[in-house]
Amino acid sequence: MIDKKKIGWVWPGAAFNGPFQAGVAKFFEERGFTFDFNVASSVGILNACILNARGGGAEKLCQFWRTAYFWHFFNPAWKDWLKNRRYDSLC
Numbered sequence: 576m577i578d579k580k581k582i583g584w585v586w587p588g589a590a591f592n593g594p595f596q597a598g599v600a601k602f603f604e605e606r607g608f609t610f611d612f613n614v615a616s617s618v619g620i621l622n623a624c625i626l627n628a629r630g631g632g633a634e635k636l637c638q639f640w641r642t643a644y645f646w647h648f649f650n651p652a653w654k655d656w657l658k659n660r661r662y663d664s665l666c
Contacts, residue, residue, distance in 0.1 A: 581612065582610055582611055583610055583611060583612040583613060583614060584612075584613050584614070584623075585613075585614045585615075585619075586613060586614065586615035586618075586619025586620070586622055586623050587616065587617075587619055588616040588617025588618055588619055589617065589618065590617075592618055592619065593618040593622060593640060593643075594640040596618075596619065596622045596636075597622060597633070597636040597637045597639070597640045598637065600622070600626055600633040600636055601633035601634065601636070601637055603633070604632065604633035604634075605633075613627065622636060625639055
């Protein structure tokens with residue numbers, strides 16, 4: 576018998592969904608809604624990582640998308656991220 580249902584968030588891919596998902600995450604966080612698990616692909620993985628990282632959250636996720644430009648994803652900053660594994664090095 577299940578006492579409590581689990582609620583998960585499916586973070587789909589496609590670059591356009593990135594900023595949209597950030598706004599939705601902020602909406603849920605402001606209302607105190609939490610998810611028991613996340614399932615993600617593509618840009619959804621990036622969003623889920625920033626949202627669930629230590630020191631992360633919906634505001635950090637929104638801040639990331641406010642300052643992100645397409646060339647950031649083709650920039651040598653990825654090399655720095657691969658070296659130190661900190662999501663804030665992407666910003």
